Amino acid sequence: MPAKRCLLESIVKDLAPDVWLIMTATFLRNLGFGLISVTLGLTLVARGFSAAAIGGLFALALLSGGAQSALFGLGANRFGRRRLLLLQAVAIMVGGALLAWSLSPWVIGLAALLASFSPTGKDIGGMLPLEQAGLARVVPADRRTFIYANYNLIAAVGTALGALAAGVFAGHGAGGSFSPFAWRFALILYGLLGLALAVLYNRLTAAVEGGGKAAKAPPLGPSRTIVTRLTALFGVDALAGGLVVQGIVVVLLHNRFGVGLGVLGPLFFLSNLAAAGSYLAAAPLAKRFGLLPTMVFTHLPSNVLLLLVAFAPTFPVAAALWVARSLLSQLDVPTRQAYTMAMVQPDEQAAAAGLTASVRGVSSAVSPSLSGLAMAQGLFGLPFIAAGTLKALYDLALYAIFRGVPLPSERAQASSRVT
Numbered sequence: 567m568p569a570k571r572c573l574l575e576s577i578v579k580d581l582a583p584d585v586w587l588i589m590t591a592t593f594l595r596n597l598g599f600g601l602i603s604v605t606l607g608l609t610l611v612a613r614g615f616s617a618a619a620i621g622g623l624f625a626l627a628l629l630s631g632g633a634q635s636a637l638f639g640l641g642a643n644r645f646g647r648r649r650l651l652l653l654q655a656v657a658i659m660v661g662g663a664l665l666a667w668s669l670s671p672w673v674i675g676l677a678a679l680l681a682s683f684s685p686t687g688k689d690i691g692g693m694l695p696l697e698q699a700g701l702a703r704v705v706p707a708d709r710r711t712f713i714y715a716n717y718n719l720i721a722a723v724g725t726a727l728g729a730l731a732a733g734v735f736a737g738h739g740a741g742g743s744f745s746p747f748a749w750r751f752a753l754i755l756y757g758l759l760g761l762a763l764a765v766l767y768n769r770l771t772a773a774v775e776g777g778g779k780a781a782k783a784p785p786l787g788p789s790r791t792i793v794t795r796l797t798a799l800f801g802v803d804a805l806a807g808g809l810v811v812q813g814i815v816v817v818l819l820h821n822r823f824g825v826g827l828g829v830l831g832p833l834f835f836l837s838n839l840a841a842a843g844s845y846l847a848a849a850p851l852a853k854r855f856g857l858l859p860t861m862v863f864t865h866l867p868s869n870v871l872l873l874l875v876a877f878a879p880t881f882p883v884a885a886a887l888w889v890a891r892s893l894l895s896q897l898d899v900p901t902r903q904a905y906t907m908a909m910v911q912p913d914e915q916a917a918a919a920g921l922t923a924s925v926r927g928v929s930s931a932v933s934p935s936l937s938g939l940a941m942a943q944g945l946f947g948l949p950f951i952a953a954g955t956l957k958a959l960y961d962l963a964l965y966a967i968f969r970g971v972p973l974p975s976e977r978a979q980a981s982s983r984v985t
Contacts, residue, residue, distance in 0.1 A: 582704040584774050585713065588697050591651075591766040592717060593724040595693065598658070598759040599684035600728020604827070604834055605752055606683070607813040610669075617817065619671065621938025624813055627678035628934065631690030632927020638692030639699075639920010643913065647696045648770045654692050655763035657681050662757020666750045683756070689721055690927055693763075695919035700774035702907045702915045710907060711857070712849040714900035719845035722896065726838030729812075732831045789910035792971075793918045796906060797925040799964050804926035806956035808933025809949040810872065815888070818937070822946040823881035833885050840892040848900045857905040857973070861898040862965040866958060868894035873954030876947030908973050 610620050638650045661681020664673050677683065684690045698714070705713045732752075810818075816830050844864075852860045871891035878884035903919075910918040937949040 582771075582773065584704050584770055585701065587766050587770055588701060588774075589717060589720050591693075591763050592689070592697065593720045594759050594762050594766075595658075596689060596721040596724030597728045597731075598662075598756045599689065600725035600834075600838065601731050601752055602683045602728075602756060603725075603812045604729045604732035604816055604831055607816045611817065611820070615671075617821075617938045617941040618935070619938075620817065621814070621935040621941075623671065623674055623678060624811065624934040625808075625932065626675055627683055628690060628808065628811075628927050628930050630679045631684070631692075632924045632930075634692035634924075635690070635695050635920050635927055636924030637920075639695040639917050639924065642696055642699060642916035642920065643775075647700055647774050647916065648767060651693060651696050651767040651770070652764055655760050655767055658760030658763065659757050660760075662753050662755075662760060666753035666757065681760075690923075692920075695916060695923045698903055698907065698919045699916035700770070702912070703775070704773050707908065711852045711900055711904040714903045715845045715848040718848075718896065718899050718903075719842050722838050722842035722845065726835050726842060729831055729838055730835035732827060789914045789918060792909050793914075793921055795967060796909070796918075797922050799960060799967070800902075800922050801925040801929040802963070803957055803960040804929040805933055806953045806960065807926075808930030809937050809953040811930065811934055814934050814937045814949065818941060818946050818949065819881065819884065821941060823884070825881055829881075833888070837889050837892040840889050841896040844893055844896045845900060848897050851897065852901050852904070857901045857908070858965065858968055861901045861905065862961045864894055864897035865961050868892075869954045869957040869961070871954075872957070873951055876950035876954075905973075 607620060607624075610623070615623075634654070638654070642650060657680045661677040661683060664677040664680070665683070667673065681691075697717075701713055701717065702710060812834060816834070819825060819830060819833075848860065851864070855863075868891045871887050871894070875884050875887045875891070878887055906918055906922055907915050940946070940948045
């Protein structure tokens with residue numbers, strides 16, 4: 567026990583203050599995303615929005631998040647990571663206020679462009695690549711997978727609590743609708759989280775920024791080919807994932823099985839907790855088997871479970887498959903982030919994180935509309951079948967292309983053995 571306590575104390579003491587600030591900001595941001603992802607879809611249904619319209623609004627939010635990821639990642643070295651993080655925090659404040667003020671499609675669309683509220687329940691927008699690159703600056707390379715695992719764990723816990731909080735705001739109307747007061751209170755809370763983010767980001771130190779020469783250097787140089795291949799593959803994965811974003815799955819399960827928010831809120835609380843638990847296994851698995859094998863061979867079984875949701879005969883079976891899939895589906899996330907940071911030069915990390923996140927956002931932006939059209943035709947299982955199949959193909963292609971490409975650390979070790 568003393569040895570474990572000393573190890574825990576050393577881990578805590580070794581973390582830079584910037585790590586704690588970023589972790590706290592990540593938790594609060596995803597708390598808001600979890601709340602929005604569950605409440606917004608059913609509220610729009612209750613207000614008479616069609617499935618196609620809901621899919622279109624979700625697609626706009628994802629598209630905006632992807633654009634912001636690219637712009638902020640490419641401009642991080644020139645304009646400063648802290649400054650851009652503060653700008654995005656203010657945008658969340660404004661977006662929350664707009665959503666609370668009106669449920670007009672035009673106002674919701676403007677809020678989606680500004681604040682990139684997440685219908686997926688997962689992090690989108692310009693903050694994600696800036697935080698990832700900032701962490702890479704203040705955390706040693708051999709501890710990045712551990713830090714990214716905890717970074718994603720904290721985000722998942724925030725999302726889970728946000729989904730659970732959605733049940734608190736649920737009214738007692740048909741289909742789990744909301745009272746106007748409860749809905750506005752939830753959106754005001756979302757905007758206030760943006761204020762808290764601004765306070766946290768304002769306290770970040772200069773250590774999270776790029777080096778002095780980074781501002782004048784091109785965003786991508788020697789790593790351009792690697793980043794291009796990764797972004798193309800990640801785009802396929804995100805295209806598939808966009809078919810079953812959390813906000814869409816809420817509507818799919820509601821329409822197919824007739825369950826309301828009182829049941830769906832706890833379900834997504836459990837599924838997000840299951841995903842959070844998977845992050846804990848990412849670092850030891852990656853240390854034992856390597857980043858790439860962990861990314862691929864933990865992701866494939868989750869895709870089979872996702873596909874099987876389409877054939878679930880009852881809601882309990884569908885819910886069990888969804889939670890089981892969540893136990894495996896996120897093991898690739900911290901390993902993917904650590905793998906991307908390890909494959910590129912330090913001054914290119916923000917741009918690489920921004921572009922890979924951007925392509926994921928843009929690709930997933932197309933998918934909710936397709937799921938909306940499938941729902942309109944009564945094809946509630948089709949999004950799960952298509953998503954599971956495409957994701958499996960992505961895993962196989964990723965392993966085939968990169969299994970022979972060593973990480974820079976591996977190349978350095980090989981070079982030292984030769985000399």
